[in-house]
Amino acid sequence: MSRKRLSREDSRDQTTQRLLDAAQKLIARKGLSAASVEDIAAAAGYTRGAFYSNFNSKGDLFIELLRRDHAKAHAALDALRDDALSLDHIQARTRDIYAGLYRDNESFMNWTEARMLAARDTKFRAKLNALIAEKRAEIAGFIEYFYRRVGVTPAVPPEALAMGFMSLFEGVKLSMLSSPADMTADAAEAVLAVFLDSIIQVARQQGPQQHARRAATG
């Protein structure tokens, strides 16, 4: 109600965004194939007509959803690569960001769903991998930046570390969702810490030994 006077383009954008918002929630809650086009449209306050007028298929919308989600996360992490910020600040913010990710189940569920779909569908896999590659490159860039700021030379290529970190993070998160009683937030942090500590440690052993005490322990 009170659908204000909008330009046609604005109105269309609004509809698209609302459909995406609804899809985000519904796909997370019921799964991609169980969330019907009708469900999504209805949850957004529209009918299937609006859906098909904005997207060609559910798969299309799903990719778009992931793209949008990726853009958000990217912006947050990117803002941290700033020499004006103190290392402590960066570290704290990083922890916050990942803590936030641990709290945001919807987004994570959808990425996992996407990975499953990618494992099954070649075409979709290609699209998803483009996004994941960006994500990884971004994290790798951040790791590199962090190492540089700390003054340590990484023993393992940042890309590899980023890959490992993403995998670990997703595995842990999956445990949290399906076995919340066993994998608590504390346990999750501990696991991540073990991994990060060991990486820092290895780096310190071979880098220019420069006062990098437990640098990235989130």
Next chain:
Amino acid sequence: MSRKRLSREDSRDQTTQRLLDAAQKLIARKGLSAASVEDIAAAAGYTRGAFYSNFNSKGDLFIELLRRDHAKAHAALDALRDDALSLDHIQARTRDIYAGLYRDNESFMNWTEARMLAARDTKFRAKLNALIAEKRAEIAGFIEYFYRRVGVTPAVPPEALAMGFMSLFEGVKLSMLSSPADMTADAAEAVLAVFLDSIIQVARQQGPQQHARRAATG
């Protein structure tokens, strides 16, 4: 063809197993909700009648499938807790077992599918967690046994290590399936090695310093 004369019970068991086999493949390939009862029954060489005569629902069959899968893996790892075996042998076999798991996509896909379902469905979550708890306890037991054999005191509780290891493993595996170009088998081993090495290392620092050179580096 040549359906031998079987006792009624044997015949029923055979049907059940065939249905499970077919379900394993189909659910891995298409996903739980996309794999219809009809699909599964047909792939096993039966009709829906056979399905409903052996299971109450698709969910029921799915749990049964996971149970069966768990039993297999359990047996393999359990056989290694044997003082008659050399440490080297145990280590090599462990690596083999996990390499095998990396190769077996069907089983893994289904467990991930199960985790997603558990995140959404409370009742299913309870059932799945019982299985996962067993799995974790089993791995923890194995870790404990291994530490004892090596003569090292773990710094972190074996249960926690098992949890972390499972998470990492699953995250890595998920990457392998959805981004095989990026997460190769080599990369996967490297990531796991980083994790395991660091754990061993920490243990050695605080344990009775007893000749445990890169013990579990798979």
Next chain:
DNA sequence: GTATTCGGATACAGTATTGTATCTACATAC
């Protein structure tokens, strides 16, 4: 051998879902 039981096939009813084709109303252009 006859009766019985039960595993699995067949038939059926009901519902959900998709995609398209058509219609309506409002924003734009003039």
Next chain:
DNA sequence: GTATGTAGATACAATACTGTATCCGAATAC
């Protein structure tokens, strides 16, 4: 103002799926 195009609603057709109810045939019991 009128004409027009497009976003989104409605209607429709085709299909897929589930679950049950019924039926058939072969294994068991006697």
